[in-house]
Amino acid sequence: MGHIVTSPHVTIRNVADVANVSTATVSRVLSGLPGASEETRQRVLKTARELGYQGDPNATALRLRKSNTIGIIVPDIVNPFFTALIHELETCAQQSGKDLFIANSQNDVIIERQRVQTLANRRVDALLISPVHRTMSSSTIQWAHSRIPVIQIDRHAGHIAPYVGADQNYAMNKALEHVTGTGCSRVAYIGYPESTSSSKERIDAFNTYISRHTSISSHIETGLPPHAAQQIADWIEFGECKDAIIASSDLHAIAVKLELQRRGINIPSDVVLMSFDNTSLADAANITSFQQPIDLIARKSIELVEDSDSTGEVIFLAGRIVIRGSSQRES
Amino acid sequence: MGHIVTSPHVTIRNVADVANVSTATVSRVLSGLPGASEETRQRVLKTARELGYQGDPNATALRLRKSNTIGIIVPDIVNPFFTALIHELETCAQQSGKDLFIANSQNDVIIERQRVQTLANRRVDALLISPVHRTMSSSTIQWAHSRIPVIQIDRHAGHIAPYVGADQNYAMNKALEHVTGTGCSRVAYIGYPESTSSSKERIDAFNTYISRHTSISSHIETGLPPHAAQQIADWIEFGECKDAIIASSDLHAIAVKLELQRRGINIPSDVVLMSFDNTSLADAANITSFQQPIDLIARKSIELVEDSDSTGEVIFLAGRIVIRGSSQRES
């Protein structure tokens, strides 16, 4: 068995020879440009089809200095939120006839820089990026933006390039309204530190809301899911007012849920729990979660790519809460 | 603001001019080839660094007809199992100094063919693919294998190219031993239909085991998670012997868990439940799950890529069960 080379790559030259025209004509026809009689058009199209001509994207990219592709760099490809986003982007990109280059920066600004360079060197037409860090990613993004159009997506590193993402302030307000609506007046926030723009915006929104509603007492806990979950469990109090926990990621919510279960604390009767992102994890663990509008985020970002004179735009999108058993009696 | 072109791409020509040598020499030095005095070496290296030379992968790929990259096509990028695999592959590929092109076939053989063609045209050095379908993907894979080295990973479409994946027979035996070990003598299988090699192999292994252990009664239910879960719940019986359900994916297991909860059936006291893949979903839902050896799968496949005379190999790897609350009393 093994790898048998049967069909070499068909070049434009091959097509030209068989169709008895010049490579220039083949190129024009295949690019849909004018300047070819209907007769030759058909002949070229036919032979190209018969020979199975596919084109060489590397040669085209070298010549045109663009590759008809869009690059997307996510900070963590294992996170279902980002794969859901990638999935939506794929659909939108396909509709624009573009391919997607998917890259993972593994939550590391060094790797992020490498990925940005790789994609820029490959001459992607535009780069969508969800930055690893709110401040430390900005130089990389600026570097990229100086050579190709860059759009920040879901997270940003300042007003250094257009941004499309969810309105974290709106989301956090909805979340707080929901949990206070279930009768909680002690509410805690748990999530990663303020290293990403979305985390920071959520924490800011949380604090603002609390400062305006003096009847609510609050608590904030940041850190990696397991550790932060232990801390937050210590904060739980049984008294006249009911406790609520808002987790900034489904992962944090699950860590909290497991920790509370271990301590014999019941959800939702003792403590109301909800989270952000509404990934398959929230569904699996039956946790109420705020659904980011990833379909709109994807659509808008691809639109921005097409629409070249859209520099400096900042687009916030809404979203909605998906209520599950962790914040209501009946599941 | 907007997109400001400040730094054009630095070419080998630029480096050559500044260093006062020919492009040929620069190329040799940068490729680490012999044929350059230590003095010029250093000078070239220095100027390349100072100018921020990055190289043009498109030009190199055009010239060399290879791109120093590996392509990976997964059937469903939203599935945490495949992103975990991608993550491992990234690590291994990086160690070999290669970039990874990630593509998603969206469980669709048509899209799968497109993705394969795209990557082949981009001259990836090798293609790793987890086929969408056990039989319908084979022509695409054969087409690809006729032009570039192809390795089937986790799933396969016949002995048409090397394969690296888990030993499904071993895995299913371990699963059956585990659930029968908890005292169950009625056991059901739930999963997707036999459209993928792994599904088929698991079902075959299930049937073989059952036929050898006549004291166990069995049941098989295939279909999409929610529907199949309803069916399987109808099968549950309360009697002298305890029931167990083995789910072929974490998604199926979660659907089963939710359906049983709705009917007031307790896990694990009434029914023992376990699944395959051990993704973050299983962790979230506290479900015992068989962990595929994705680290070994990734390592082996990258090794096969390097080792060019490895045609026709078939490598099966083991794995282990991660026990959680769905199959034991204490969590």
Added chain:
DNA sequence: CTGAAAGCGCTAACAG
């Protein structure tokens, strides 16, 4: 040890 030159496959003037 080094440079000149050819050419990978493609597109875009420019002629005809």
Added chain:
DNA sequence: CTGTTAGCGCTTTCAG
């Protein structure tokens, strides 16, 4: 309407 030509950035003989 069509062909000739140059060249994108790179590597690699082949001379010197």
